[in-house]
Structures are given as structure tokens and as C-alpha cells.
């Protein structure tokens with residue numbers, strides 16, 4: 001890292017600890033400093049312009065400098081910059097946002113509980129799974145199942161819930177009682193000639209066996225992202241959720257849908273649960289809820305859960321959970337404005353059009369030697385990179401293939417996510433068709449460059 005002593009890069013290395021970053025390497029390479037941003041474009045501190053095709057962290061759904069959201073935050077902060085929701089306190093932005101969320105949520109959703117982050121929304125979902133089972137007199141039903149490769153957050157409980165071994169090992173996690181079922185990646189794990197439906201049946205049978213082995217009386221809930229976003233947009237195989245839900249129903253296990261990435265149109269319908277006919281007992285959402293402009297998340301609970309919560313609270317006192325900034329009025333005002341903009345832009349039709357263009361752009365790489373499979377749905381996509389296209393042989397983890405494509409893309413002015421052997425795209429909803437074309441041009445250069453490097 002060559003930097004001036006007082007440069008932002010030098011000051012960063014001297015002062016900051018970065019999340020999800022190799023800390024030793026960071027001291028050598030320094031940071032990638034974003035100076036300003038607008039629409040889907042960001043400028044680094046050397047003035048280079050990059051197209052961010054994953055809207056920051058799947059969140060800046062209305063672009064990086066949305067004027068109306070800034071105005072909504074400003075107006076609310078002038079009126080009342082802070083209010084909380086503890087002990088019967090309330091305020092209009094939170095009330096109105098809860099109403100708006102329920103109006104667009106699946107019909108069985110009954111109440112909304114606000115938090116600040118996706119992790120917190122899932123964290124309280126875990127607590128509610130336990131609270132609910134205590135309320136209905138089944139306290140021994142405590143174990144929670146998620147899936148290998150799933151990501152549900154970084155708190156102690158939600159990282160235990162997540163199926164990411166690298167995020168467990170460093171902290172002696174997961175906690176007891178968090179179990180991980182199969183990752184539903186048909187391309188990677190389907191047997192030769194196995195149809196998606198048969199693969200889904202095999203995974204459902206494995207889940208059934210896992211619950212039987214653990215004891216159905218001890219298994220409380222199953223958490224799933226409709227599309228596994230941060231594993232690289234892994235799409236469930238056909239009939240997967242239908243078969244999984246049948247197993248859960250049989251064993252009286254709750255379904256919590258993590259809509260933190262999939263919510264608000266990302267998969268082409270308002271909710272990923274709608275896209276895949278999931279009937280959740282609770283749904284967490286965040287990110288596009290406020291278009292990433294201010295932190296806010298929400299957990300929606302069904303009547304069944306809420307009724308039990310009220311009974312339990314009557315029995316035991318206050319629902320003893322809360323965060324100072326949960327349902328913050330400025331964040332709620334921004335989220336309300338974001339939902340209004342989605343409505344005005346006729347979100348679902350809009351995403352249908354842009355999603356078709358993104359799918360067409362990426363489909364052009366189907367024949368590329370590095371490309372194994374391309375998953376697209378709504379305005380999100382993932383590409384699995386392979387060493388050998390015919391045999392589906394993967395690159396070894398130490399070859400860091402996705403990271404290399406990510407670095408090459410960045411040199412060509414394109415940002416996407418790289419994880420394992422997959423790269424992911426989730427551009428802001430304000431992207432133009434021409435800008436989607438730019439994703440294709442820049443990605444093509446990056447793939448060719450890395451392919452030539454690999455072949456050498």
C-alpha cells in the first residue's frame with residue numbers, strides 16, 4: 001500500500017476494524033474508499049466510476065443518493081428525531097409503517113415488531129420461537145434448523161443459525177440446538193440425471209430423517225431464505241418448498257422465512273414467500289425496506305404466534321425484549337417513503353421488465369468455459385464458476401475463483417459479490433436497461449481475463 005501519511009487510506013488502516021475483512025491483508029492493501037455515489041454508480045477516491053451491481057449489500061434498492069428518502073429523513077428529524085416504542089410508547093411513523101407492511105404481507109401476518117438490522121429481526125424470531133413454545137406448554141421444543149450455506153446474521157444466535165462453517169469456527173459456534181439441513185443446490189449436489197423434483201424429494205426425506213433422529217418433540221422451527229442470497233443466489237429446486245413444508249407440518253415445526261434479501265420485489269413478487277408459495281409463521285425483512293438508506297428491520301408474525309404471545313405476556317408480564325433504536329422514527333419515515341416509491345414505480349411489473357433484461361444479459365455467458373450454471377429470478381442472479389464445464393468439477397477453495405473474477409470486474413468498473421465459487425448480482429431497482437447491458441460488457445471482460453489466467 002503506497003499512501004500519503006494523511007490520506008484516507010492511511011487513516012483508515014490506523015483507526016478502523018472492518019467487518020468480513022482479512023485484517024492482516026487489509027494492512028497491506030489498505031481500503032477501497034468510496035467517495036460518492038449516485039443511482040447505481042459509485043466513485044472511488046481516485047475518481048474511478050464503478051457500477052455497483054449488488055446495490056451495496058443487496059440493500060440500496062433505490063440507488064445511492066435518493067433525494068426523496070433524504071427529504072423524508074430530514075422532515076422527520078426536524079419534527080421528532082427520536083422516540084421509542086417501549087412500555088406502550090408509540091409514534092405515527094412506526095404505526096403507519098406497520099399498517100403498510102401488513103397491507104402488502106401474506107394474509108396470515110398479524111403484527112409487526114421493528115428492529116434495526118436483519119440480524120436483530122432474525123434474533124428476535126429465534127427468541128419468539130422459544131417464547132411461543134413456552135406459551136403453548138411445549139418448552140422442550142427448542143431446536144432450530146437452518147441450512148448449510150444459509151446466512152441469517154452475525155449475532156451469536158443468528159450466526160449459529162447460519163450454515164457458514166467459516167463464520168462458526170473462529171468463535172467456537174454454533175451454539176447447541178442449532179442444526180443444519182442440506183443446502184438446496186441442484187447444480188452442485190444433484191446426482192447425475194436426477195431431476196430437480198427428485199432432488200427436492202431427497203432433501204425433504206433427509207430433513208424428515210433429521211427431525212425424527214433429533215426427536216420431533218424437541219424441534220421448534222425451520223428458518224430459510226426463499227433464495228439463498230449471500231451464498232450466491234442459489235435457487236431452490238422445483239417443488240422444494242412444497243415438500244419441505246409438508247415435512248414441517250407433519251412434525252409441527254414452525255417456518256420462519258428470512259426475507260431480508262428477498263423481500264420487496266427482489267424475486268419478482270413482493271415476497272420470496274409469494275414466489276415459492278411458502279406459508280411462513282413469521283417473516284423477517286430489512287434492507288430494501290428502507291432502500292438501505294437508514295437502518296430498520298421488521299419481524300412480521302402470524303395470528304397464531306401473536307395470540308400465544310399475548311397469552312404468555314398476560315401470564316408472565318412484559319414481553320421482555322427491546323432495542324433503543326427499534327422502529328426509529330426517521331428510519332420508519334424513510335421506509336414509508338421507499339414503500340410509496342415502490343408503489344408509484346409499479347414495482348412488480350418494473351422488476352419483471354428489468355429482470356428479463358438481466359437474465360438475457362447473463363444468459364449470453366452460458367457457453368463461457370468458466371460458467372457452470374446461471375440462476376436468475378426477479379432482479380437477482382448468481383453464477384457458479386467451474387473448472388470443468390462438462391464434469392461440473394469445481395475450483396478448489398484456495399483458487400479463490402470468484403474473488404478473482406470479482407477483482408477483475410472491479411478493475412473493469414463493475415462491483416458484484418463473490419462467495420466461494422459463485423458470483424452474485426442484485427442491482428438497484430433504478431438501474432436502466434442500458435446499465436444492465438454495461439454489467440454484461442464489464443463482466444465479459446473480467447471472465448475472459450480470469451479464464452486466460454487460469455489456462456496459463
Ligand SMILES: Cc1ncc(COP(=O)(O)O)c(C=O)c1O
Pocket residue numbers: 057116117118119120122151152153154225229230258259260261286
Ligand atoms: C438473508 C439475510 N438475513 C439476514 C441478514 C443480516 O442482516 P444484517 O446485516 O442487517 O444484520 C442478511 C445480511 O446480508 C441476509 O442476507
